[in-house]
Amino acid sequence: MRLAPLTLAFGAAAFWAALTLSAPAARADDPLRTQAKQLFGVIPELAPELADNPKTAEKIDLGRMLYFDPRLSESHNISCNSCHLIGLGGADGRANSIGHNWQHGARNAPTVFNAIFNTAQFWDGRARDLKEQAGGPIVNPIEMGITKSHAVAQLKGIPGYFPAFKAAFPGQPDPITYDNIERAIAVFESTLLTPDAPFDLWLKGNDAALSPAARKGLATFIDAGCATCHNGINIGGRMYAPFGVVEKPGWEYLPPNDHGRLAVTNTVSDDYVFKVPGLRNVALTAPYFHSGSAWSLTQAVTVMAKSQLGRKLSDSEISDIVAFLDSLTGRQPQVVFPILPPSVATTPQPVE
Ligand code: HEC
Ligand code: HEC
Known part of the structure; x- marks a missing residue:
């Protein structure tokens, strides 16, 4: 213990001086904060990248359109935003959601905000990540109630979607696919963060x-x-x-x-x-x-x-x-409601 004699030599005065000097630093090192930093983490300003699904402005734009487009449902009445309202904390404020043909789901809709940081999605973790998750509700018979092939046919029947998919997935000759629908929605969702709580x-x-x-x-x-x-x-x-x-x-x-x-x-x-x-x-x-x-x-x-x-x-x-x-309520995402590409006479019609 080479320091011990030094401490003794300086005596009580030095001890108190050291305490006074370190007082501001001691406040910054609040033990509760040190402990909290080990247990929790800060929501970042910018979304992290998704594996194998680069985040581009075009893909975010397309994902936003799909998130709000009720024509991704069989009835043309239900979008992701019906049950995960951007203006209501990313949830719907109901015990359980109402989906296709007024059917009630069995579970409460969790928020989509910051969902990218969950290690799995759904209450039972049955989807590995946001991309896999996004494909679920579209084809769930009591949520959006459409089939994969009909969802793709639906978007192919709306001419304005082709250029949007082309821009989001450049180099693909046939970019309107179910896989790309999931990718674009996942990338948009990854931007729904609530920093600065x-x-x-x-x-x-x-x-x-x-x-x-x-x-x-x-x-x-x-x-x-x-x-x-x-x-x-x-x-x-x-x-x-x-x-x-x-x-x-x-x-x-x-x-x-x-x-x-x-x-x-x-x-x-x-x-x-x-x-x-x-x-x-x-x-x-x-x-x-x-x-x-x-x-x-x-x-x-x-x-x-x-x-x-x-x-x-x-x-x-x-x-x-x-x-x-x-104190965990952060800055809510400001999302501009997208103008959706219009349906035309040949667009598949809603099915009740
Ligand atoms: C052993 C693990 C565990 C512990 C300890 C625990 N929780 Fe939970 N918590 C859960 C699980 C699992 C759920 C989901 C329950 C469900 O709905 O099935 C949950 C749900 C919640 C919810 C509801 C969130 C929502 O969005 O519906 C709140 C709030 C909550 N916990 C707060 C707390 C608080 C406060 C404590 C300490 C007093 C605590 N939890 C202790 C595992 C835990
Ligand atoms: C009819 C209402 C409804 C619609 C429409 C809907 N969801 Fe959900 N969503 C839910 C419910 C309910 C759950 C929880 C289900 C479960 O855990 O089994 C859920 C779970 C999720 C989760 C998991 C969050 C977590 O923390 O586990 C995400 C992410 C999500 N939905 C995104 C979407 C997206 C993207 C769309 C559009 C493609 C969408 N949802 C459409 C009701 C809906």
Whole structure:
């Protein structure tokens, strides 16, 4: 210990001087922030590239058109934006969505914002990534209710789409394909990020960005164990867990006929296992859970503490956690509603 004599020699005065000098640095190194930085991440300003699907301005434009085009559904009535409204936090505010012929799906629509940072898509993780995901709802009989070949025929019947696909996929003689529809939508979705949430500003060093309640809530979120499942840049979206690790929630939250990941893996231990949802912008996306059964964050947090951790949190712990969750609302994407290429007399007509 070569430093020990030095410390002794300088004595108490030097010790206090060192403390005073390091005071501003000590504030920047807030231990809660150090811990939070290890557990979570900052939403970036710009979208990361998707593997094997370069992001070009033309592809984003095409993806935006397809995202908003109801003619990608059999009824010409339902677009991605019907259930993932850009102006409503990327979700639809319903317990479960209404799709083709007014059919109700079994699950709540999660937000599309920041979905690129989830390691798999859907509540049961059945789609690997955004591209694979995008192809799902179009052909889902109770969502957009069209077949792949009819979706392609539909777009081929709208003359304005050919140049848009050509520009997005240069060098392909026949660019209107189902694969390219998925690619363009995935690239557009990858741009739907919500940076600069108060929590992100705080992570980057702005002490004032978090209210005292939100700061306490963050500490409780970590200490109580929420962050063992809800972590990473999306504060979730990285792993699977049973809904009811310690105690099964009531059937109103966990409808008995939806077995979650069991249907994907056929593994008994996956019964009632769901993807841990990301909590970014969660204040905007009630109702909560795959069943859309909790209409307030207070209710969702109470259920989580009991079912996942076997804990009864105090009212102030819950309201602090909710204040922390409120701090996860970022700058919402400003999307200009695209002018869509018009249908012509020969465009396939809507089918009810
Ligand atoms: C009729 C309503 C409806 C339509 C239309 C719809 N979705 Fe969804 N979307 C849902 C529901 C419900 C889920 C959750 C389903 C599940 O997990 O089984 C979902 C899940 C997703 C997810 C996964 C997010 C996550 O965190 O797991 C993404 C991404 C997504 N949809 C994008 C799209 C795109 C792109 C389109 C258009 C091609 C689209 N959706 C059309 C209702 C809809
Ligand atoms: C063991 C893992 C685990 C722990 C610990 C955990 N959660 Fe969850 N959380 C989940 C899963 C899985 C879901 C999805 C449940 C469902 O709907 O099937 C979820 C859902 C949520 C939701 C609803 C999000 C939405 O968009 O519907 C909120 C809010 C939430 N958790 C907050 C918390 C809080 C706060 C804590 C700590 C008190 C916590 N969670 C602890 C795994 C966990």
